[in-house]
Amino acid sequence: MHQLDPAALLRRATELSRAIAGTTAPNPAVGCVITDATGTAIFGEGATQPPGGHHAEIEALLAAGAAAYGGCAYVTLEPCNHTGRTGPCAEALLQAGIAELHYIHSDPNPVASGGAERLRSAGVKVVQHGQLRSEPLVPWLLSTRLGRAHITLKVAHTLDGFTAAEDGTSQWITGAVARRRVHADRARRDAIVVGTGTVLADNPRLNARPEDGGEYSHQPEPIVVGSRALPEHSHLAQRGAHRCASIPELLDYLSARGHVDVLVEGGASLAGSLLRAGLVDALESYTAPTLLGSGRGISGGGLARTISEQKRFVLESSEVLGADVLLIARSPQAHRLLIDREE
Ligand SMILES: NC(=O)c1ccc[n+]([C@@H]2O[C@H](COP(=O)([O-])OP(=O)(O)OC[C@H]3O[C@@H](n4cnc5c(N)ncnc54)[C@H](OP(=O)(O)O)[C@@H]3O)[C@@H](O)[C@H]2O)c1
Numbered sequence: 001m002h003q004l005d006p007a008a009l010l011r012r013a014t015e016l017s018r019a020i021a022g023t024t025a026p027n028p029a030v031g032c033v034i035t036d037a038t039g040t041a042i043f044g045e046g047a048t049q050p051p052g053g054h055h056a057e058i059e060a061l062l063a064a065g066a067a068a069y070g071g072c073a074y075v076t077l078e079p080c081n082h083t084g085r086t087g088p089c090a091e092a093l094l095q096a097g098i099a100e101l102h103y104i105h106s107d108p109n110p111v112a113s114g115g116a117e118r119l120r121s122a123g124v125k126v127v128q129h130g131q132l133r134s135e136p137l138v139p140w141l142l143s144t145r146l147g148r149a150h151i152t153l154k155v156a157h158t159l160d161g162f163t164a165a166e167d168g169t170s171q172w173i174t175g176a177v178a179r180r181r182v183h184a185d186r187a188r189r190d191a192i193v194v195g196t197g198t199v200l201a202d203n204p205r206l207n208a209r210p211e212d213g214g215e216y217s218h219q220p221e222p223i224v225v226g227s228r229a230l231p232e233h234s235h236l237a238q239r240g241a242h243r244c245a246s247i248p249e250l251l252d253y254l255s256a257r258g259h260v261d262v263l264v265e266g267g268a269s270l271a272g273s274l275l276r277a278g279l280v281d282a283l284e285s286y287t288a289p290t291l292l293g294s295g296r297g298i299s300g301g302g303l304a305r306t307i308s309e310q311k312r313f314v315l316e317s318s319e320v321l322g323a324d325v326l327l328i329a330r331s332p333q334a335h336r337l338l339i340d341r342e343e
């Protein structure tokens with residue numbers, strides 16, 4: 001039988017974790033695959049359950065049953081080594097008789113780390129695949145290191161950098177394919193934030209809707225920043241969106257709620273506040289090949305007086321979405337924290 005490649009098995013584990021992203025905060029979204037001793041057949045798969053539920057390793061071990069004995073575990077994050085709401089996964093893997101562990105990211109949380117060493121000292125062969133990355137884990141990894149929620153700023157803009165026309169209208173700059181992507185993206189976030197200006201101008205719903213018109217099963221919590229009253233019948237007032245009067249209040253609220261992965265959807269004034277405070281960790285820029293000549297920019301200005309003060313991000317990926325382009329970039333700080341990993 002054909003032996004499966006460790007990198008392919010870890011990619012499979014990543015796929016499993018992508019499906020549950022958004023449902024595990026404050027815990028990380030982890031995926032796990034259990035194979036036989038030669039890595040030829042998959043016996044069990046699992047992903048992190050909502051807080052209080054099983055970690056990915058336990059789900060995969062339950063699926064594998066007795067077949068896990070003498071087998072290999074492929075996990076996107078180092079198995080935890082502490083008792084929180086659930087027992088240590090390192091011990092569960094040992095008790096199940098796992099002989100080999102492959103994982104991608106070390107656990108940056110000093111309380112939970114040490115699982116790899118625990119297994120190694122018990123005679124398990126342990127291999128870290130530090131050259132790989134499990135994308136669904138990145139906001140959690142960075143949030144743990146930053147000590148606050150990971151913040152992604154999403155902007156949809158024209159080729160000349162405008163997010164709205166002079167009269168404040170902004171629907172629709174990008175096309176249907178990009179909008180579908182935005183909705184799928186919302187469905188894997190813990191919270192979604194806008195300023196009062198956007199509520200007053202656009203009356204957004206901010207929920208995650210697939211094309212069939214329903215709602216994704218996971219919805220991010222909507223949050224509004226600013227002090228102006230929201231119209232009583234606006235969608236967000238009706239949904240009882242939480243209000244924060246300042247950025248520090250927003251950060252405190254995100255932390256109190258255990259939100260790890262947060263999407264900010266504008267507008268320019270809120271985006272500028274966050275950019276100036278160095279709080280934007282990732283940028284998702286949807287660019288449409290259209291021009292407005294004037295209007296509202298991405299940040300409302302005040303970021304740089306001269307070119308040496310420009311806020312340059314590090315390009316992560318680019319993708320054509322129908323008639324538009326999506327660029328994803330990380331702040332230099334987030335980029336450094338990610339590449340200066342412990343391995
Ligand atoms: N193309 C896109 O991606 C996109 C996305 C969203 C919005 N838009 C467009 O952008 C326009 C709205 O822009 P905008 O700049 O007025 O809206 P905004 O950024 O959503 O809201 C501005 C308000 O947010 C609050 N705020 C911002 N920074 C703050 C801080 N540091 N502390 C406390 N409160 C803070 C203030 O509220 P208070 O004044 O109430 O205190 C401020 O007036 C609309 O035309 C909309 O269509 C475009």
